Amino acid sequence: MKRRHFAALTTVALAAPLALAQERSTRILIGFPPGGSADVVARLLADKMRVSLGHNVIVDNKPGASGRLALAETKRAAPDGSTLIFSPSGALVIHPWLYQNLGYDTVKDFTPISLASTFDFAVTAGPGAPPGDLKTVLAWMKANPGKANYATSGAGTVPHFAGLLLSQAAGVPMTHVAYRGGAPAAQDLIGGQVPLMVDTAVETIEHHRAGKVRILAVTGAQRSRALPDVPTLKESGIDITADAFFGLYGPPGMAPELVQRIDRAVADALRAPEIQERIYNLGLVPARAGPAELAAIQAAHLKRWETPIKASGFKAE
Known part of the structure; x- marks a missing residue:
């Protein structure tokens, strides 16, 4: 009886730390x-x-x-x-x-x-922008300042300032449109309410693959492995990087x-x-x-x- 009692106590003692770890x-x-x-x-x-x-x-x-x-x-x-x-x-x-x-x-x-x-970030055009590459879209924005808007997931974010750097480097004044998150920004991009979006690729990459939007450039120093056919900003003639x-x-x-x-x-x-x-x-x-x-x-x-x-x-x- 004593041996059984000791064995039971030992089992409980060993199980206690395990239970605490699981909790x-x-x-x-x-x-x-x-x-x-x-x-x-x-x-x-x-x-x-x-x-x-x-x-x-x-x-x-x-x-x-x-x-x-x-x-x-x-x-x-x-x-x-x-x-x-x-x-x-x-x-x-x-x-x-x-x-x-x-x-x-x-x-x-x-x-x-x-x-x-x-x-890094993706510069993505929606149906509200004309067809063509980044230079074409930027030229259109310069000629249509009332439509030169870019969306991001929020004010005061890295995409906000990456877009600002893009605007300055390209010499195209653009108005920042801040959303409460990348998903609502992407929805308005798809719907044509804004022509351009700067944000993480995850927000637009599936829409890009489905043909709903076009990722025109990425902001990193190298091309994205997930988007090997998309040039960097530097390859597009815009000498900036943002990661x-x-x-x-x-x-x-x-x-x-x-x-x-x-x-x-x-x-x-x-x-x-x-x-x-x-x-x-x-x-x-x-x-x-x-x-x-x-x-x-x-x-x-x-x-x-x-x-x-x-x-x-x-x-x-």
Whole structure:
């Protein structure tokens, strides 16, 4: 009887840590609605990270204020790995130059964990623009200033300023039309309400493949693997590049050992061929970097955007 009792107690004792591990979960916040590129990539990674971390990983959309609400919540979270944020770089490197009172410092108030993807943007024409290449559409816009509009997923975003750089470099004044997300912008592009759109390729790539819109150029230094027949802006005669990244961050004060563990889980996920292929198909590029390198990349992007944003005179409300 004693041996059976001891065995039962031992089984309970061994099962307790396992139960606690199963009960624990990591929540990855997304500051934008479901269906966008950040949301899709985060869910791809979360599915694999569950295996590496040994507990549930949940993607939680907290849209609002162009990602600022989710960042503020992350800053306030406990540094125990239970709350993280998967953020596009714009919220981290553009917003500091736009808002006087963000409520957080994008460098000091977050712990860089992993770079997961880099990406550029697609310049897409809809049925409201004439047929032809980018030069043809820009020439039409110059001749029709009342129709020279470009849509993006929101004011104060990287696509907003990428479009501004395009307008300046081409010598074609264009009016920015800001939407609350890439999906509604794409719908108006398809409907002919706006002739041009600048945003992540994920918003228009399937419509491009279906022939509803035409991706005229990408803003990166190289052609997109998902769009090999689409030229870059430089190949189209516009001497600018604009790119961005997705990174996983945590609240301030996370233990280095915990950061390394989560970073390894992201690295494991990115090594999976099916994950890489899915990311490429979205028009993005899977990219691997740890905490220190992610911090350096963020700092470089922060510096890069300072001058054009200040020169634009744009201030967020």
